[in-house]
Amino acid sequence: MNYNWDWGVLLQQPYWGWLWSGLGWTLLISLGSWxxxxxxxxxxxxxxxxxxxxxxxxxxxxxxxxxxxxxxxxLFLWYFVFPELLPDALGLWIKRDLPNPEYVTAIVGLGLxxxxxxxxxxxxxxxxxxxxxxxxxxxxxxxPLQAFRLILLPLGLRAVFGPLTSEFLITVKMSSISLTIxxxxxxxxxxxxxxxxxxxxxxxxxxxxxYLLLGLSVTGLMRVIDRRFGAxxxxxxxx
Amino acid sequence: MKQYLxxxxxxxxxxxxxxxxxxxxxxxxxxxxxxxxITVGYRETLLxxxxxxxxxxxxxxxxxxxxxxxxxxxxELKLPQIKINYVPVNIQNRQALVANGTVDLECGGTVNTFAxxxxxDFSPVSYxxxxxMLVLKSSRIxxxxxxxxxxxxxATGGSSxxxxxxxxxxxxxxxxxxxxxxxxxxxxxxxxxxxxAYFNDNAAxxxxxxxxxxxxxxxxVGPEYGYSPQGFMVPKNNPAFLWIVTHAMxxxxxxxxxxxxxxKWFKPFGVQIGPKLRAAWETFSYPE
Numbered sequence: 001m002n003y004n005w006d007w008g009v010l011l012q013q014p015y016w017g018w019l020w021s022g023l024g025w026t027l028l029i030s031l032g033s034w035x036x037x038x039x040x041x042x043x044x045x046x047x048x049x050x051x052x053x054x055x056x057x058x059x060x061x062x063x064x065x066x067x068x069x070x071x072x073x074x075l076f077l078w079y080f081v082f083p084e085l086l087p088d089a090l091g092l093w094i095k096r097d098l099p100n101p102e103y104v105t106a107i108v109g110l111g112l113x114x115x116x117x118x119x120x121x122x123x124x125x126x127x128x129x130x131x132x133x134x135x136x137x138x139x140x141x142x143x144p145l146q147a148f149r150l151i152l153l154p155l156g157l158r159a160v161f162g163p164l165t166s167e168f169l170i171t172v173k174m175s176s177i178s179l180t181i182x183x184x185x186x187x188x189x190x191x192x193x194x195x196x197x198x199x200x201x202x203x204x205x206x207x208x209x210x211y212l213l214l215g216l217s218v219t220g221l222m223r224v225i226d227r228r229f230g231a232x233x234x235x236x237x238x239x
Numbered sequence: 240m241k242q243y244l245x246x247x248x249x250x251x252x253x254x255x256x257x258x259x260x261x262x263x264x265x266x267x268x269x270x271x272x273x274x275x276x277i278t279v280g281y282r283e284t285l286l287x288x289x290x291x292x293x294x295x296x297x298x299x300x301x302x303x304x305x306x307x308x309x310x311x312x313x314x315e316l317k318l319p320q321i322k323i324n325y326v327p328v329n330i331q332n333r334q335a336l337v338a339n340g341t342v343d344l345e346c347g348g349t350v351n352t353f354a355x356x357x358x359x360d361f362s363p364v365s366y367x368x369x370x371x372m373l374v375l376k377s378s379r380i381x382x383x384x385x386x387x388x389x390x391x392x393x394a395t396g397g398s399s400x401x402x403x404x405x406x407x408x409x410x411x412x413x414x415x416x417x418x419x420x421x422x423x424x425x426x427x428x429x430x431x432x433x434x435x436a437y438f439n440d441n442a443a444x445x446x447x448x449x450x451x452x453x454x455x456x457x458x459x460v461g462p463e464y465g466y467s468p469q470g471f472m473v474p475k476n477n478p479a480f481l482w483i484v485t486h487a488m489x490x491x492x493x494x495x496x497x498x499x500x501x502x503k504w505f506k507p508f509g510v511q512i513g514p515k516l517r518a519a520w521e522t523f524s525y526p527e
Contacts, residue, residue, distance in 0.1 A: 080427060095433040096390060102417070182418035184395070192395060 009199045010206060019203070022189030023210060029106050029175040029185060030214075034168055036111025041118025046148045048123045049131060059119065066116035072177050075109040079181045106178035114171045121163045125156030158229070165222040169215050186210060267343045267473070267480040268316065277312065277321055279305060280328040280342035280472075286446035287504040288348045288366065297325050297346075300504035304365060304488070305346035305471065307496065311487035312480075334359060337472040344484070345472040348442055360481050361470035363488045364519035368442040369463030370399050373425070376458045378435050383410050383461060389435040390415045392428045402464055403438045422447055429457070440467065445508045463513055485523070492520040 010016060047059035066074070079102075083091040098104055129152065137147035157164075179188035190207040194200025263269070271277060281297035282289040292298035313319050328336055328345060336342040338358045350368065351361040372391075374380045380389070383406050393400050395418045407414050417434050419425045425437040426447045441459055448454045473481055491497040497520060501512055512520075 080431070083433075084431065092432060095431065101433075179395075180420050182395070182420065182424075184418060188395065188418075195395075 005202065006199055007202050009197050010193070010202055015193050015197065015203075018184075018189040018192055019186070019206060019210075022184060022186040022207075025103075025183055025185040026172070026175050026214070029103070029110065029178055029183065030172040032103070032107035033110035033114060033175065034171050036107055037114035037118050037167070037171060040112060040115035042122055042153070044115065044119035045122025045126065046153065048119060049126050049134075049148075049152070050144065051134075063116045063119050066112050067120070069113075071110065071113045071174055072180065074113055075106070075177060075181060078109040079105045102178070102182045105181060106175070106183050110171060110174055110178065114167060114174075117167055117170075118164065121160045121167065122153075122156060124163075125158075125160035126152050127156075128159045129155040161222065161226045165219060165226075168218055168222065172214055172218060173211060264476050265479045266340060267477045270340075270343070271312070271316060271318060271321065275318060275320055275322060276324050277309060278324045278326055278341065278343045279309075280326050280333060280336060280345035280347065282329070282333075282347040283327050284446065285348055285442075286449055287508065288442070289346055290446075300500060301346040301348065301365060301471065303500045303504070304491070304497070305344055307491055307500075308344065308362075308471075308484050308487040311490075312483050315483050315486075334472065337474055340474050343473065343480075347471075348469045349472055350467045351470045355472075358475065359472045360475050360477070361472060362481075362484045363492075363523040364468040364470055364516065365488075366442070366469045367463075367513060367516040367519060368440050368467040368469060369513070369515070370402050370438060370465050371441040371444070371459050371463060372436040372438050372461040373429055373444050373447065374436045374458060374460055375429060375432070375456055377456070380436055381460045383412070386414050386436060387412045388414075390417055390433070392417045392419045392425050392434040392437045394419055394421065394425060394439060399439050406464065423450070426451060442467075442469075445505075445510075448508065459509070463515065466515060468515075468519060489523050489525055493524045 010019065044059045044062055047055045048063065050056060050059075069077075083094045085091075086094065095101060126148075131152070133151055133155075134144075134147055137151045138144065142150065175185055176187040178185060179191070184192065186207050190200065190203040193203040197203075279297075279302075281291075281299075281302060283291050285299070287299050289297065289299040289301040309321065309323065313321050326336070326342055328342065328347065333342075333345055333347060333349060334355060337345050348366060348368070349355070349361075351364070355361070372380065372386075380386065386407075387410075391403065391414050393403055393416060403414075403416065406412070417428060419428055419437070422439070422443050425439065428434040429437050430451065430453075441463070444459050448457050448459075451457055471484065473484060488497070491500075498512060505511070
């Protein structure tokens with residue numbers, strides 16, 4: 001292949017700055033959408049196991065709808081369609097006056113998609129430790145929410161720590177699709193550099209390594225948390 | 240089929256470094272005399288410059304100009320039977336196809352740059368593109384000063400980005416920039432009032448307005464920023480052929496025929512000949 005490699009171009013300004021700002025946005029989008037995914041996912045996961053039929057149905061509808069539509073389509077729906085369905089003034093506010101509308105749309109869109117997947121993991125976790133603990137907990141005088149918060153959720157979360165790590169990793173990588181709605185995150189900045197310098201391979205190589213490092217750090221972090229609080233601790237203690 | 244052949248030839252040309260056809264002097268004229276066929280490159284969707292019309296035949300402003308040029312070729316070379324073989328080209332392959340001699344005359348909207356001049360030659364200026372703003376008529380934006388406190392979309396990675404930043408700095412404007420991924424997203428952003436203006440190369444605006452659900456609500460405004468002169472590409476080392484092209488266009492500029500063709504294609508979009516294009520045409524209006 002006749003390609004003129006020039007890694008030095010990435011160290012020049014403004015390209016070096018673009019890569020850093022891209023990394024910053026990738027981190028902000030990943031963390032923001034993960035916070036939404038965890039809070040929505042845990043709530044929906046618990047709701048799915050609740051003894052109340054109406055709550056179960058609402059949670060199931062959310063999970064099935066958001067899990068089965070491609071995330072890119074969801075992002076487009078949130079960005080292009082959702083504001084148009086609202087009353088004019090509110091839609092315009094979301095499009096224009098909301099602080100950083102692209103970022104908010106990105107983390108809501110990605111967060112709700114990941115949330116549906118997290119909810120299923122949570123439900124699996126609760127099922128794994130035994131939903132039959134619920135009557136026992138209720139018999140001790142706990143109210144249903146307390147039973148979930150104090151008994152089923154802590155045990156269930158520990159059981160699904162591994163799959164949750166994978167979900168977090170997917171969220172980090174999926175932050176790149178937010179470039180389609182104008183977020184200049186790491187992948188977008190790499191393309192940006194390619195457009196200006198025609199040295200796209202170098203920029204994408206750096207982005208690849210950065211994604212890999214991000215993924216490994218997430219895995220490492222989750223492993224530390226797992227060792228401190230997770231099922232591993234119990235496995236060690238019981239053996 | 241033709242398209243695949245053209246692509247394969249383009250790839251081969253890239254590998255060989257554009258050498259074979261470009262070295263022989265006046266290869267185009269020799270080919271014309273031997274085969275009686277001229278190969279014209281056209282763009283499929285560049286409205287109104289060069290595109291496939293409703294009858295799926297190449298048409299547009301550049302095609303009309305090229306037909307006049309080919310008429311001139313017929314008289315100069317005394318080859319009245321020349322047939323035209325149309326080959327579709329795109330932004331990625333157009334230069335390679337001209338450089339390797341597959342295309343004799345590229346009738347699209349390619350900006351004449353010194354970098355491109357290393358590999359191909361250009362006809363006189365056919366059109367001058369510049370950066371302008373696509374806005375809703377109701378926004379009442381007409382000049383850069385009106386952008387203060389507004390939201391402006393730009394296509395990520397295009398040349399309009401540094402230009403807009405320069406305009407913002409020069410006029411001390413307070414503007415929020417929204418990045419859009421392609422022209423279609425820019426149009427949606429303007430129409431949905433997510434942004435107040437889409438700042439871009441104005442040559443891209445015409446097909447966008449045509450695509451719009453409500454074309455009459457849109458308008459292209461603002462002073463023309465920057466200078467991107469477009470021309471038709473011909474293979475290098477063809478002085479006699481390039482002379483015919485230059486001569487034919489010079490005659491059109493002088494006689495007012497060029498203006499008629501321009502008005503035919505651009506008037507419906509509300510575009511008139513700008514001062515920069517007029518100046519370029521006058522520059523090429525050499526005396527006989």
